[in-house]
Amino acid sequence: MSETLYVQAINRALHEEMERDESVLAIGLDIGRQGGLFGATRGLYEQFGPNRVIDTPISEAGYTGAAIGMAMEGMRPVVEMQFADFVTVAFDQITTVASKMHFMTRGAKQVPLVVRMPYGVNVSGEGYMTGAGPHHSQSPEAWFCHCAGLKVVMPSTPGDALGLLKSAIRDNNPVMFFEQKGLYFTQREDLQESEHIVPLGKADVKRPGDDVTVIATGAMVGLTLSVAGRLASEGISVEVLDPRTLVPLDREAIVASAAKTGRVVVTHEAPETGGFGAEIAAVVADGAFSSLKAPVKRACARDMPVPAGLTARAALPGEATIEAAIREVLKA
Amino acid sequence: MSETLYVQAINRALHEEMERDESVLAIGLDIGRQGGLFGATRGLYEQFGPNRVIDTPISEAGYTGAAIGMAMEGMRPVVEMQFADFVTVAFDQITTVASKMHFMTRGAKQVPLVVRMPYGVNVSGEGYMTGAGPHHSQSPEAWFCHCAGLKVVMPSTPGDALGLLKSAIRDNNPVMFFEQKGLYFTQREDLQESEHIVPLGKADVKRPGDDVTVIATGAMVGLTLSVAGRLASEGISVEVLDPRTLVPLDREAIVASAAKTGRVVVTHEAPETGGFGAEIAAVVADGAFSSLKAPVKRACARDMPVPAGLTARAALPGEATIEAAIREVLKA
Amino acid sequence: MPLEPDRLVAMYRALAGSRLAEEAITDLNKQGVLRGHHSGLGHEAIGVAVGSAVRDDDCVQPSHRSGMMLAHARGGYSLREAVLSQFGKAPSAFGLGEGRPRTLTIVGLVGTWVPMSVGVAMADRLKGKDTVTVTFFGDGAANEGAVHEAMNFAGARRLPIVFLLENNGYAVSMPVSEATAAPDFAARAAGYGMPGVLVDGHDTIAMYEVVEEAIDRARRGQGPTLIEARILRWEAHAHGIADVRDEEELAAARRTDCVRNLRESLLAQGILSEEQAAAIEAECRAEIDAAVEEGRKPGPAPEAPPPLTADEAWRLTYAD
Amino acid sequence: MPLEPDRLVAMYRALAGSRLAEEAITDLNKQGVLRGHHSGLGHEAIGVAVGSAVRDDDCVQPSHRSGMMLAHARGGYSLREAVLSQFGKAPSAFGLGEGRPRTLTIVGLVGTWVPMSVGVAMADRLKGKDTVTVTFFGDGAANEGAVHEAMNFAGARRLPIVFLLENNGYAVSMPVSEATAAPDFAARAAGYGMPGVLVDGHDTIAMYEVVEEAIDRARRGQGPTLIEARILRWEAHAHGIADVRDEEELAAARRTDCVRNLRESLLAQGILSEEQAAAIEAECRAEIDAAVEEGRKPGPAPEAPPPLTADEAWRLTYAD
Ligand SMILES: Cc1ncc(C[n+]2csc(CCOP(=O)(O)OP(=O)(O)O)c2C)c(N)n1
Ligand SMILES: Cc1ncc(C[n+]2csc(CCOP(=O)(O)OP(=O)(O)O)c2C)c(N)n1
Ligand SMILES: [Mg+2]
């Protein structure tokens, strides 16, 4: 057992998979000698050398495209976007090429690619980059959830980060992997030394409860757990469900929890309109229709850019937002 | 009055706005001497010359970015993406620069930009490009609906195309304007010669009804109207509501219709998961919760790339899909 | 090393055959029998030169122009298949799979495919192979950012790749002279630290030599080359799109002729006789005519790939 | 036309002041009082040269390196403001608004802002203005596709813009030599049909002359220029990020010194005396020291822009 930070869990997954399988390689900006701006790739360059830990020019489309080509030839590149926000530059490569190559080649080519993206706001201020403004704070997962051929993963704990990244690397499809950068240096968990795999497509109940289900992703999971802890003392029993994988989505687990409690809140760090919370709300409102005692409420970011510094809180959902939403669905 | 095709309505809006306001200009690939691949810009070059009808190199990011710069200096560029699919190349410029410039400059700069995007499948085969495969058939509107700072418009009739494009050009924000390319040469409408404006943000009831509401966009509107016509003979009264603008969304109109009928189907040409139909379903399931007699059903494309040729129909929702969804919500 | 006479005759056969097939297909489009073809008339020497210079295990990324002649010249893709593919009755030259010389599938966005082909070259190098990738794109696509990023990356890592820029003077209606102020695209190579070569794309032998040298260089580990092949497009961008050029400009384009050039040169050198040339042409024509007839007949050809079913399409979205 | 002595002294004042302000701010970051600064130490000559060569109605797009010295050298942005801006107590040099020389706001993605500045140049030209845009970016950003597209577009339309590439040898940890095989970035200009000029960015006068010529050219309607200014970065990429360079390399970087260069040259020419130079430095230092003290004191400066409120931020999402 060793206490592992979220960022260390990512690092461990990369080390283990690169050791296990020669075809796994890392590619991105400053991931070699620098070890990554957040340190997620630290030590890889020293261990695996420049042919497997590939620093690139600042060319997000170019190196993502190159990684796609490598993946088509049987390698398993793990691309790091330095910030999730920069994936917009590589958007065409991912949505036009990676997501459709298996389809276009009638199955002849697979694209076992992982794109790791440090996303969201780091209000804790630990590690690199506190509230870094509109271009270094976004949570763009929903875009990729609406692109068939991609899988989308978003772990909220070190254990999930480790186990899901390993699964993502072994998957034969392009996987968009979202790492919440505020969690890198704040979330820690005791993890076994032994192999730890979390399968894609399985939700996890982070806290069981009976009165209301909160479906939360990324940094919202921790916030929801503390709200749930507080509400427990009032006799309110909150179930906290983390989908972990957004595509493919574990609809069964979500609908089952919603059917059990009859009251559902969805929370994510991305803005509400068109966010993945809409999909979850739609799935719940359909699948658990007859069990719902209240409308599904979304506690998400406001539809605005993320302001710099702590003004970011003006956009983000926080514990108060989540608590208010819970109380609202309980009233109905 | 004159009978106007959808593509002619676009063309008329461009002519009228360029005549009215010197600062309006058109920019894109082959929009000048060629008049656009679909002919939407025909005649503009001859009338307004190369300084206002600007053919560009194949550089979607470059010319969209240039248009953003021009918009910041008070011009009103209307960018044509040759196909909506190609907007992925300019995705960064739109989501990083255009959508956030007003915010970042604390209101000092506006970006009155329109990006016109011929989207979707042309199964009719009229005009240019029948079922053109995964890279020339997509409906990417949902991506832009999840980017605060942008407005998103999607007309289904020549009149709406005319009136909404004029509003979009006059708007002081970046507007993503989606033109369904199967409608270009199949939808016709008698339009007055006089000024015709449709405000952004207002939904339209295309057919009133009492038993079920179908919320439809783009090419789905026409399909739904023919289904509604057929079902009327069975005594089923279908209300067809076209949001027309997706951002800002006319929630009141949507919720009012849903509350009236208590049964809702949402249909669009984009794949279901993470599509804008999820947002609409979530809005309905929340806003009309107590009136709903059945879960909201989505009749959207399957989560897959659009196959080439008529196999596209394997992915797309058609009249049968819409009809089945209507019958399903009526059963509940 | 000068090309052996029989190689030259084989190249002429591929070139003349490509021309005749392109003519037949272009005509079928004009007649309305087929639709949407991006005619490669005028481009034949480029595909034939590359197809003749690469090995089967080298990887080629075709563009929408030269894919067919490329596949044909590489061998194993007959004129019959080239024609039948237009009727959906044979595999497309733009996405050849198993059992064929190594070919990457075309992507619908121009320029977008270039980084991917760089990745293939990189994978080959990392695996220790001595194979080379040749990636095609046009003068229009060259102005896409993805192409810049890809060329720079390939230069920086000395990857075994050849960038084959087909400059046919236009991107749909956009003349090169308005799309860039560069005197030529080969000049861009210096900015990526690789040689840039400008070559007359109507001259099959010159094309071949330049391509062969670039491939050798790449194979020896000396890095990429950018080749700009200048030709003139004979037809409109694609069937169904009007040509913005006037008659005079079009006529001038059609006076350039890579097939005639090679024919005359081989005749002059005595490598080919008039009779041989006529026989080659007649053989090709016969094969093409038969294929057109076969294509126009209703019903699928027995060796055609089965059409994609709805169910298969759905399952293809994800790999297992 | 050689620069007048008083212009040269003014440039020296801006240069020495920028250096001292950068030093103070860099130190405050090292002490942990401030955080996140991208130190411009070593870059000063570039911002000062451009700031001295442009008109107020010319438009400048700063990068994250040279924005402060640029704003200062253009006039109206005092050293006091430069320092106070770091404490959030004065407007940021990277997004100056109303009543200041015309400046575009910085965008958080490198390279991404370049097409936008091309659009500004284009708007000015379409309006018949004789203004010029100067857009900054680094050696790293230069490899972004958006920069390629923007330069090509500007070349093709002969737009009044100057591309100012600050080559400081690194993009975070990536040395230029690994990021591109090009001998220099100026070589890329030929591929866009514009002049490319390589200049020593430690030489303020050489910088000024090159920039002035490029601006004149653009103003005369002769189109864009790409200027590559070579310097060496003295500090790590940004505060809080470790430097991958070893001590030797860092020391060599710090031996280059644009301030010393200009000082010695002006002294040698008798344009500046030791006393004058010392007086200028003392004045700048006093202004900076006072500003640091003011910055460190709790509470806002009266002339600071009011901090963004939640409500204002929300309303700013859309224009009316
Ligand atoms: C990203 C993108 N933009 C635009 C198009 C539409 N398009 C297809 S071919 C073409 C012209 C390409 O010109 P060029 O690269 O010179 O090749 P050519 O057709 O002349 O052989 C255009 C604009 C596209 N397919 N992809
Ligand atoms: C599109 C994008 N990719 C990566 C980054 C992260 N980043 C910020 S500055 C920087 C280095 C830029 O290097 P260069 O252009 O040489 O400028 P310098 O910092 O050396 O002045 C990087 C990688 C970014 N901001 N935007
Ligand atoms: Mg061309």
Ligand SMILES: [Mg+2]
């Ligand atoms: Mg640099």
